[in-house]
Amino acid sequence: MIFLETKNLTKKFGGNVAVNNVDFTVEKGKINAIIGPNGAGKSTFFNLISGFHSPSSGQVIFKGQDITKLPSNKIAELGVARTFQTTNLFDQATVLDNVIVGHRLRTKSNLFDAILRTSRLKREEEQCREKAMEVLEFVGLEHLAGKLAGGLTQEEKKRTAFALALATDPEIVFLDEPAGGVNPSETDGLAELMQKMVDKGITVCLIEHKMQMIMRIAHKIMVLNYGEKIAEGRPDEIRNNETVIKAYLGGSASA
Numbered sequence: 508m509i510f511l512e513t514k515n516l517t518k519k520f521g522g523n524v525a526v527n528n529v530d531f532t533v534e535k536g537k538i539n540a541i542i543g544p545n546g547a548g549k550s551t552f553f554n555l556i557s558g559f560h561s562p563s564s565g566q567v568i569f570k571g572q573d574i575t576k577l578p579s580n581k582i583a584e585l586g587v588a589r590t591f592q593t594t595n596l597f598d599q600a601t602v603l604d605n606v607i608v609g610h611r612l613r614t615k616s617n618l619f620d621a622i623l624r625t626s627r628l629k630r631e632e633e634q635c636r637e638k639a640m641e642v643l644e645f646v647g648l649e650h651l652a653g654k655l656a657g658g659l660t661q662e663e664k665k666r667t668a669f670a671l672a673l674a675t676d677p678e679i680v681f682l683d684e685p686a687g688g689v690n691p692s693e694t695d696g697l698a699e700l701m702q703k704m705v706d707k708g709i710t711v712c713l714i715e716h717k718m719q720m721i722m723r724i725a726h727k728i729m730v731l732n733y734g735e736k737i738a739e740g741r742p743d744e745i746r747n748n749e750t751v752i753k754a755y756l757g758g759s760a761s762a
């Protein structure tokens with residue numbers, strides 16, 4: 508069974524076709540990358556898969572289930588997590604509290620539990636805390652658990668974004684520019700972290716402009732240009748693909 512796939516996925520914003528008839532399959536347990544010049548439709552494509560936008564037409568299938576029309580929280584519950592280019596953290600809250608919010612999705616407590624401070628609530632609060640510490644440790648930020656998120660560096664924010672996604676116990680994570688705005692050695696560290704996720708059994712799908720990193724870590728790459736898939740293949744195939752080279756030379760890619 509194909510793990511996750513899109514079929515003829517299309518999104519129009521007025522007359523602008525941001526994603527045009529894209530067929531894409533994700534390889535399970537691998538690092539899958541999406542590249543393309545600015546405005547190619549990459550983020551929109553992620554938004555369609557994770558339910559933040561509804562497609563104009565086409566389908567998203569996850570483990571054989573059509574998830575096209577599901578709201579984003581339901582899609583997340585099924586095990587599909589995503590991060591954003593700019594993760595909005597609560598600056599005045601600690602890193603730990605920011606991540607705890609990410610795990611709430613998996614808990615059952617409701618308003619009554621909160622008012623009555625039931626044992627279920629207390630138990631779940633403890634579970635959330637433990638889960639948050641576990642994912643912070645995984646991303647290498649346990650030493651910053653008590654620090655206010657507002658004081659984090661860009662690289663630490665990127666790691667926190669990973670932790671937020673991991674706190675939902677995902678089977679697949681969609682990472683939007685996970686290494687945007689960080690220096691080369693930090694980029695290497697984040698690449699290692701993505702590999703570590705894969706080693707743990709999580710499938711990774713990322714959008715990235717940092718071509719060297721992508722060519723090194725991706726198992727498979729899809730190239731979007733003006734909303735259309737213009738190529739898909741292994742890094743060496745993509746590197747030598749003339750259509751891709753032309754799109755980049757003619758476009759505004761910041762690679």
Ligand SMILES: Nc1ncnc2c1ncn2[C@@H]1O[C@H](COP(=O)(O)OP(=O)(O)OP(=O)(O)O)[C@@H](O)[C@H]1O
Binds near residue numbers: 549
């Ligand atoms: N909410 C929206 N409403 C209207 N148009 C949008 C919306 N989101 C994206 N677009 C348009 O869709 C196209 C694709 O944008 P998108 O952000 O998906 O590209 P991208 O490949 O992620 O770009 P970048 O690499 O710069 O992040 C662009 O023309 C953009 O202006």
